[in-house]
Amino acid sequence: MIKHATPDHPVHDLIARRWSPYGFDGRPVAREDVCALFEAARWAASSFNEQPWRYIVAVREDAAEFERLLSCLTPGNRSWAGSAPILALGVARLNFARNDAPNAVALHDLGLASGNLSVEATARGLHVHQMRGILPDRARELYGVPAGFDVVTALAIGYAAPAEDLAPPLRERDLAPRSRRPLGESVFSGAWGEAAGVLSSS
Amino acid sequence: MIKHATPDHPVHDLIARRWSPYGFDGRPVAREDVCALFEAARWAASSFNEQPWRYIVAVREDAAEFERLLSCLTPGNRSWAGSAPILALGVARLNFARNDAPNAVALHDLGLASGNLSVEATARGLHVHQMRGILPDRARELYGVPAGFDVVTALAIGYAAPAEDLAPPLRERDLAPRSRRPLGESVFSGAWGEAAGVLSSS
Numbered sequence: 001m002i003k004h005a006t007p008d009h010p011v012h013d014l015i016a017r018r019w020s021p022y023g024f025d026g027r028p029v030a031r032e033d034v035c036a037l038f039e040a041a042r043w044a045a046s047s048f049n050e051q052p053w054r055y056i057v058a059v060r061e062d063a064a065e066f067e068r069l070l071s072c073l074t075p076g077n078r079s080w081a082g083s084a085p086i087l088a089l090g091v092a093r094l095n096f097a098r099n100d101a102p103n104a105v106a107l108h109d110l111g112l113a114s115g116n117l118s119v120e121a122t123a124r125g126l127h128v129h130q131m132r133g134i135l136p137d138r139a140r141e142l143y144g145v146p147a148g149f150d151v152v153t154a155l156a157i158g159y160a161a162p163a164e165d166l167a168p169p170l171r172e173r174d175l176a177p178r179s180r181r182p183l184g185e186s187v188f189s190g191a192w193g194e195a196a197g198v199l200s201s202s
Numbered sequence: 203m204i205k206h207a208t209p210d211h212p213v214h215d216l217i218a219r220r221w222s223p224y225g226f227d228g229r230p231v232a233r234e235d236v237c238a239l240f241e242a243a244r245w246a247a248s249s250f251n252e253q254p255w256r257y258i259v260a261v262r263e264d265a266a267e268f269e270r271l272l273s274c275l276t277p278g279n280r281s282w283a284g285s286a287p288i289l290a291l292g293v294a295r296l297n298f299a300r301n302d303a304p305n306a307v308a309l310h311d312l313g314l315a316s317g318n319l320s321v322e323a324t325a326r327g328l329h330v331h332q333m334r335g336i337l338p339d340r341a342r343e344l345y346g347v348p349a350g351f352d353v354v355t356a357l358a359i360g361y362a363a364p365a366e367d368l369a370p371p372l373r374e375r376d377l378a379p380r381s382r383r384p385l386g387e388s389v390f391s392g393a394w395g396e397a398a399g400v401l402s403s404s
């Protein structure tokens with residue numbers, strides 16, 4: 001299933017083709033693809049090259065570990081994310097390793113890493129659905145996540161299922177068109193709220 | 203100048219080729235490229251499709267606005283970032299628009315958007331250097347950034363200068379090889395700190 005963005009300005013195919021499915025088919029993901037996803041995350045930019053991201057990953061082939069990770073999601077997310085062949089938790093180190101000072105962009109830079117992961121996934125025909133609906137305290141306890149690290153997101157990764165194979169309400173969710181605010185409401189110049197002139201047609 | 207990552211697992215060219223230069227050459231960026239960068243950011247994923255990102259952008263052709271935005275960077279960043287033809291501030295809305303509840307992934311999702319922007323930049327031969335070294339209070343005052351929004355990052359965008367055209371210390375910085383922690387120190391399975399088995403060669 002292909003669910004393109006409908007951009008007002010042409011963007012690269014790897015940006016336009018990315019979306020977050022609720023339905024995954026059962027196909028496993030090859031080991032080299034899994035490696036590439038996290039390798040892509042590894043090469044993201046970060047403040048002072050801190051690389052504040054950590055991931056905890058479980059593949060469905062390891063049923064016990066997979067169930068354990070799935071149990072760290074909210075019930076609503078557990079109901080669909082279990083169909084994905086790979087689950088991961090995204091974790092951020094809140095202070096810099098070099099001097100223990102607070103890293104104000106720790107979560108931001110985890111986002112850069114997970115964004116890279118999503119681009120690599122798209123390039124390999126895979127999809128990623130990120131979630132905030134997680135049980136961070138449960139994850140901390142189950143995996144022994146130390147103080148100074150926050151469990152921030154979960155990621156369901158795999159091949160998107162054809163929407164027609166899904167039951168409602170997932171089917172409707174995956175068939176819904178993608179939508180975004182107009183660009184001029186997000187990109188300003190000169191003063192807050194003033195649409196950037198460089199983006200308007202001359 | 204091309205400064206590839208040295209990945210342990212093959213990753214897409216748009217991931218491997220991205221890096222953050224200190225030296226930019228003076229070439230302006232075409233309007234359609236600027237549009238594409240922010241359009242790519244627009245199509246990032248976000249929690250509840252909140253799209254918490256906002257950007258304030260200035261192009262060098264508009265000298266007064268460019269200087270104003272440049273003045274929101276720390277002196278250290280101001281010294282090199284002024285050579286870029288485009289500067290931007292990355293801003294995050296901290297609460298959800300729909301119910302005013304705190305958005306725990308506001309900064310994370312700004313990272314996803316700026317990551318998309320960087321991928322689009324790479325695809326167009328451009329480079330992005332993101333910074334945390336900014337003066338958020340000054341930016342808030344100059345642009346009238348309202349309460350509930352945080353100025354998080356700055357982005358310098360343009361064509362990377364050949365390192366040999368740069369004076370020290372920028373030259374040395376841009377010639378330094380890229381480095382990252384080994385993957386097994388960031389991606390765990392089963393317990394915190396245990397390198398994920400799926401990533402090791404079988």
